[in-house]
Amino acid sequence: MKILEIRTYRLDEFPAMLFLELQTDSGIVGISENCIGAVTIEAFIHESIAPRLLGQDPTNISLINEKLRNDFIGYSGSSISVRAHSSIDIALWDIFGKTLELPVYRALGGPVRESIETYNTCAGPGYARVSSNIERDRASQLGTNLGDSFEDLNMFLYDQSRLVNELGEMGFRALKVWPFDQAAVDSGGRFIEPEALAAGVQVIKNIRAAAGPEFKIMLEMHSLWSTSVALNIINATKEFDIYWYEDAIRIESSKALQQLRAKTDADLTFGETIGTKFEYQKLLDLKVIDHLMVDPLWAGGISESRKIIDLAHTYGILVSPHDCTGPIGLTAGFNLSLTNPNIEYQEFVRAYYFGWYQEIVDGLPEFRDGKLYPNEEPGLGLKFKSNFFNRSDLRVMISKL
Numbered sequence: 412m413k414i415l416e417i418r419t420y421r422l423d424e425f426p427a428m429l430f431l432e433l434q435t436d437s438g439i440v441g442i443s444e445n446c447i448g449a450v451t452i453e454a455f456i457h458e459s460i461a462p463r464l465l466g467q468d469p470t471n472i473s474l475i476n477e478k479l480r481n482d483f484i485g486y487s488g489s490s491i492s493v494r495a496h497s498s499i500d501i502a503l504w505d506i507f508g509k510t511l512e513l514p515v516y517r518a519l520g521g522p523v524r525e526s527i528e529t530y531n532t533c534a535g536p537g538y539a540r541v542s543s544n545i546e547r548d549r550a551s552q553l554g555t556n557l558g559d560s561f562e563d564l565n566m567f568l569y570d571q572s573r574l575v576n577e578l579g580e581m582g583f584r585a586l587k588v589w590p591f592d593q594a595a596v597d598s599g600g601r602f603i604e605p606e607a608l609a610a611g612v613q614v615i616k617n618i619r620a621a622a623g624p625e626f627k628i629m630l631e632m633h634s635l636w637s638t639s640v641a642l643n644i645i646n647a648t649k650e651f652d653i654y655w656y657e658d659a660i661r662i663e664s665s666k667a668l669q670q671l672r673a674k675t676d677a678d679l680t681f682g683e684t685i686g687t688k689f690e691y692q693k694l695l696d697l698k699v700i701d702h703l704m705v706d707p708l709w710a711g712g713i714s715e716s717r718k719i720i721d722l723a724h725t726y727g728i729l730v731s732p733h734d735c736t737g738p739i740g741l742t743a744g745f746n747l748s749l750t751n752p753n754i755e756y757q758e759f760v761r762a763y764y765f766g767w768y769q770e771i772v773d774g775l776p777e778f779r780d781g782k783l784y785p786n787e788e789p790g791l792g793l794k795f796k797s798n799f800f801n802r803s804d805l806r807v808m809i810s811k812l
């Protein structure tokens with residue numbers, strides 16, 4: 412089998428998203444995506460990956476990964492080249508599963524569980540629309556109500572009991588919220604006014620009161636804070652039994668991470684913003700984290716994420732694959748969630764899963780009672796919707812053998 416074409420797709424409605432297909436001479440097509448920096452990743456794929464990929468046998472996943480890993484620069488972290496490479500790896504696994512006529516999680520060795528628990532990340536339907544990057548001061552990232560279903564960001568800020576009731580009825584037992592982001596936007600993360608701190612604490616207090624003691628609350632801090640303010644927020648919310656504090660500070664300084672760790676025994680989560688097993692080993696070796704996140708779209712695809720999850724296992728750390736990106740990334744993480752023992756949760760955004768993800772693909776893993784269940788379709792089990800290719804906002808680029 413040979414890879415004949417790389418086709419990349421962008422949609423004006425979702426400028427952060429890049430979708431792609433690898434076409435083969437057997438007729439089998441592998442699909443994938445990436446998120447944030449879509450135009451640049453697309454350009455890198457056609458400029459730099461296509462010459463190394465076209466004509467290759469797509470079932471030689473390890474060999475292709477070695478070829479793509481050998482960039483002169485940009486091969487570590489979550490650089491554009493690592494993220495472009497991640498997307499290709501996921502499409503290769505889709506092809507491999509389809510070649511074997513097995514779902515990817517079976518091609519990876521089979522499931523260790525029949526489903527995986529999710530938590531709801533309380534983004535709203537407008538969170539990913541229109542913007543090509545994460546802009547924390549955009550109205551839809553600060554809780555503007557667009558009048559759609561699942562306005563979870565607006566609800567976590569202004570109607571916590573309704574949010575908790577809705578989630579409980581759908582079977583969720585955990586949620587993630589970020590009530591301090593506006594204050595970080597206002598101060599550049601340097602300080603937090605007492606009123607802003609109190610307002611964010613009140614949100615958490617209301618969620619805990621509505622949810623009862625069993626429900627898990629994750630506090631997302633989006634890498635927006637200085638270490639001292641992050642500690643203020645952690646100390647002010649601890650009494651409400653926060654399950655984990657996520658990206659409390661930027662991950663770039665090992666000294667800052669160690670300083671934060673030394674000053675709190677709260678559960679800390681990091682990881683979704685970095686890539687490759689080498690970066691994860693450095694993070695794990697610092698012994699500053701209690702939980703780990705990994706995004707297959709950003710960390711190196713299914714192949715590298717699997718190694719990262721295995722590596723975390725040797726440190727006794729549980730991993731939650733990231734979502735709030737796109738439907739193919741969710742499904743890639745889900746397949747890893749089924750095959751790796753040390754998975755804690757699969758992140759899940761109901762506003763996306765029941766919203767725009769359904770406009771892009773068919774065949775998503777089934778959500779039932781707070782958990783995701785697999786189907787038996789080969790590969791990732793996903794297909795672009797038939798109308799995807801007829802959209803008036805579709806932009807296509809093709810590299811051919």
Ligand SMILES: [Mg+2]
Nearest residue numbers: 631657658683
């Ligand atoms: Mg996060």
